[in-house]
Amino acid sequence: MRFWEISKRNLKELYRDPVALGFLLGMPLAFILIFSFAFGGQATRPISIGVVDEDQSQISAAFVSCLENIPALEVVSPVYESESQAEEELDTGGLSIYLLIPRGFGEAVERRQAVDLELAYNEADPMLSQRAVPVVRAVALEFLNIPVPLNIELREREVEIKDEYINYLVPGMAVFGLMVLITSVGGIMVRDRAKGFLSRLMTTPARPSDFIFGYTLPFIPVIIISVAIYLGVGVLMGLSIIGNLGLAFLILFIIGICCLGIGMILGTLAKSEEQASAAPWIFIVPLAMISGSWWSVEQMPSVIRGIAEALPFLHAMDASRAVLTRGVGLEAVKDDFLFLVGWAVVIFIIGIILFRRSMRS
Amino acid sequence: MCPCLSPGLVSGSSFGQYGTKLEPHTIKYAIIIITLLGEMRLTSPKVEPAKVSDDLAIQTLNLTKIFNSLVAVDSIELNIKKGELFALLGPNGAGKTTTINMLCCLLKPTGGTAKIMGYDILKQPFKVKEIIGVSPQETAISERLNCWENLSLIGKIHGINAKELKIRSQQLLETMGLTERAKDQVRKFSGGMKRRLSIIMALVHSPEILFLDEPTLGLDPQARRAVWEYIVRFKGEKTILLTTHYMEEADFLADRIGIMDEGKIDALGTSTELKISILEKHTMIIYAWNLTQKVINEMRGRYKEVEVTDGTMIITDKKLDFKEIVDRLHSLGAIVRSAYIKEPTLEDVFLTITGKELRE
Numbered sequence: 001m002r003f004w005e006i007s008k009r010n011l012k013e014l015y016r017d018p019v020a021l022g023f024l025l026g027m028p029l030a031f032i033l034i035f036s037f038a039f040g041g042q043a044t045r046p047i048s049i050g051v052v053d054e055d056q057s058q059i060s061a062a063f064v065s066c067l068e069n070i071p072a073l074e075v076v077s078p079v080y081e082s083e084s085q086a087e088e089e090l091d092t093g094g095l096s097i098y099l100l101i102p103r104g105f106g107e108a109v110e111r112r113q114a115v116d117l118e119l120a121y122n123e124a125d126p127m128l129s130q131r132a133v134p135v136v137r138a139v140a141l142e143f144l145n146i147p148v149p150l151n152i153e154l155r156e157r158e159v160e161i162k163d164e165y166i167n168y169l170v171p172g173m174a175v176f177g178l179m180v181l182i183t184s185v186g187g188i189m190v191r192d193r194a195k196g197f198l199s200r201l202m203t204t205p206a207r208p209s210d211f212i213f214g215y216t217l218p219f220i221p222v223i224i225i226s227v228a229i230y231l232g233v234g235v236l237m238g239l240s241i242i243g244n245l246g247l248a249f250l251i252l253f254i255i256g257i258c259c260l261g262i263g264m265i266l267g268t269l270a271k272s273e274e275q276a277s278a279a280p281w282i283f284i285v286p287l288a289m290i291s292g293s294w295w296s297v298e299q300m301p302s303v304i305r306g307i308a309e310a311l312p313f314l315h316a317m318d319a320s321r322a323v324l325t326r327g328v329g330l331e332a333v334k335d336d337f338l339f340l341v342g343w344a345v346v347i348f349i350i351g352i353i354l355f356r357r358s359m360r361s
Numbered sequence: 362m363c364p365c366l367s368p369g370l371v372s373g374s375s376f377g378q379y380g381t382k383l384e385p386h387t388i389k390y391a392i393i394i395i396t397l398l399g400e401m402r403l404t405s406p407k408v409e410p411a412k413v414s415d416d417l418a419i420q421t422l423n424l425t426k427i428f429n430s431l432v433a434v435d436s437i438e439l440n441i442k443k444g445e446l447f448a449l450l451g452p453n454g455a456g457k458t459t460t461i462n463m464l465c466c467l468l469k470p471t472g473g474t475a476k477i478m479g480y481d482i483l484k485q486p487f488k489v490k491e492i493i494g495v496s497p498q499e500t501a502i503s504e505r506l507n508c509w510e511n512l513s514l515i516g517k518i519h520g521i522n523a524k525e526l527k528i529r530s531q532q533l534l535e536t537m538g539l540t541e542r543a544k545d546q547v548r549k550f551s552g553g554m555k556r557r558l559s560i561i562m563a564l565v566h567s568p569e570i571l572f573l574d575e576p577t578l579g580l581d582p583q584a585r586r587a588v589w590e591y592i593v594r595f596k597g598e599k600t601i602l603l604t605t606h607y608m609e610e611a612d613f614l615a616d617r618i619g620i621m622d623e624g625k626i627d628a629l630g631t632s633t634e635l636k637i638s639i640l641e642k643h644t645m646i647i648y649a650w651n652l653t654q655k656v657i658n659e660m661r662g663r664y665k666e667v668e669v670t671d672g673t674m675i676i677t678d679k680k681l682d683f684k685e686i687v688d689r690l691h692s693l694g695a696i697v698r699s700a701y702i703k704e705p706t707l708e709d710v711f712l713t714i715t716g717k718e719l720r721e
């Protein structure tokens with residue numbers, strides 16, 4: 001278990017450097033936050049809300065205009081007259097939430113009786129209702145201006161999943177983020193080489209595979225945590241997971257392993273730490289682009305598409321997207337999955353062969 | 362056999378004071394397959410230890426290393442006996458480190474080969490690595506580990522069991538005076554402390570053959586003594602190949618010394634043998650009055666080298682006869698105040714052979 005000893009050492013070397021570790025784990029968090037705020041949608045924008053005014057009284061109209069004046073809300077115009085219109089909008093994705101002002105609202109207000117309101121929302125977006133309820137309640141209380149019982153009834157509606165960008169983005173970002181790991185994996189090895197420590201280890205009976213596994217294993221927790229961050233923050237930002245989370249996790253984990261292997265190969269070849277950490281950027285961003293991290297690559301020229309198809313990244317994104325947001329099982333992504341595993345094996349074999357060569361320069 | 366122990370250095374001072382379930386099966390199998398592939402390629406071809414003369418621990422055969430066009434090691438032939446302590450003495454860039462790196466299978470020779478305990482460095486590198494311990498020239502330690510962890514890393518890679526490892530580590534830390542700081546991350550250590558740790562990392566698995574590349578570089582005199590004393594303990598027991606710039610280190614420690622320069626071993630032998638080999642380098646220093654030009658000319662006619670600087674005459678030649686020279690000077694009219702003959706030192710040997718001064 002020589003590789004285990006080497007990996008224990010590297011684990012300590014890595015995790016006893018809080019700054020470096022902070023970068024490593026902070027990176028996925030920063031990526032996913034920035035990107036999902038930038039492209040994911042609703043988080044900080046006013047809540048886009050539909051209003052159904054079944055009451056059609058002066059009082060209800062006044063309440064609607066009161067809602068329209070609240071910056072935190074963006075009332076969709078025109079105001080619906082019947083609930084069926086709003087429901088249709090909700091089902092087709094035009095709306096995520098609407099407020100129903102039921103018949104008798106005006107009367108109840110006049111008589112100072114209990115007032116009922118209803119909020120119906122897309123169940124895939126529970127965050128939205130949580131943000132909307134307090135706003136609507138505050139507006140209603142302000143409007144009524146006198147203490148009357150106010151009920152806001154919440155209604156979930158199961159809605160066919162729409163292909164929101166966030167659902168596309170999160171798996172793409174996760175793979176991109178794992179690709180960025182390539183820049184850090186070789187670091188310890190390159191530093192050890194510069195300081196002669198790697199040479200020292202090479203005078204022990206440790207085999208090339210011991211080195212490759214010994215220097216990669218410590219990054220496995222980093223992959224797991226990163227994937228968890230991508231998916232976790234993704235969900236908070238509105239990613240709707242309907243498939244097998246475990247399977248999606250596994251797919252991302254394996255592409256992570258591929259990236260570790262690539263980082264290791266660069267660590268083996270690099271002459272300096274700068275080389276190992278700067279050089280990968282040259283191909284990471286283009287590869288992420290052509291593999292479809294941020295936008296669909298269906299329409300790309302066939303040559304580019306071919307390159308992307310031959311590499312593992314596109315397959316990881318496609319497979320994890322399919323599992324997460326379309327709910328398909330292993331059977332449907334089997335080909336992609338085996339392709340990824342195959343790549344992981346090939347990358348590690350190449351790594352070991354290259355390291356073996358570097359052992360006797 | 363160490364004819365060169367100078368008594369001053371073996372002082373009686375006590376040296377003791379220095380002292381996962383996460384992976385799916387596919388990945389598991391992939392790792393196993395890759396490991397097997399790796400091992401297979403490396404363990405073949407199986408070659409039996411060659412029959413070399415049984416008492417040789419290290420034998421180089423035309424060992425050569427050429428970097429681009431620079432000949433760093435020039436077909437050296439070196440035979441080091443089992444249990445011998447051999448010192449390679451040479452100036453910067455002589456090729457000492459390159460030689461050691463080839464012997465411990467870090468560098469591939471451009472030509473020739475070497476056998477370590479009968480194992481060929483080209484064909485059986487991993488056999489060689491099992492029996493050697495190397496203390497590299499640069500301090501090679503893991504900065505964020507403590508002493509124990511550094512030692513245990515090397516020990517465990519060599520397959521030493523935990524209990525034995527602990528005992529050995531304790532002993533070694535004690536010898537080098539590192540016990541008190543043994544639990545600190547070594548990045549907080551001073552250069553000398555790091556150096557001491559680096560040396561004992563070569564010893565923790567009790568290797569049969571020890572390569573020490575400038576083991577005392579950057580150590581204070583006290584620590585240097587401790588290292589010497591420790592190395593002396595292994596004399597006769599382990600085979601040690603040591604490189605150094607320090608004349609007195611080679612003189613004190615080594616059974617035999619090889620003087621290396623520009624990739625070649627120019628002279629080889631015990632300290633005494635080397636000194637004898639340059640016996641013509643005897644010098645006589647004479648302080649005298651009345652060293653006239655006549656006296657000087659007369660002496661220059663008789664001896665190989667004669668230098669005079671106000672009142673001091675230095676004569677260099679093979680075998681100098683003290684009485685004869687003094688008598689001759691007197692008969693020529695010079696008045697000798699005092700005179701003495703200087704025996705050659707290793708320094709002189711070095712200077713004569715390589716034409717260079719050592720760094721320190």
Ligand SMILES: Nc1ncnc2c1ncn2[C@@H]1O[C@H](COP(=O)(O)OP(=O)(O)OP(=O)(O)O)[C@@H](O)[C@H]1O
Pocket residue numbers: 428431432433451452453454455456457458459460498
């Ligand atoms: N990797 C390398 N590439 C090119 N030249 C090298 C390399 N390593 C060593 N050399 C050259 O080989 C020669 C011998 O170097 P080496 O390190 O063996 O000397 P040394 O005797 O150990 O010197 P020192 O006392 O300074 O440690 C030097 O001229 C050096 O420049």
Ligand SMILES: [Mg+2]
Pocket residue numbers: 457458459498574
């Ligand atoms: Mg050297």
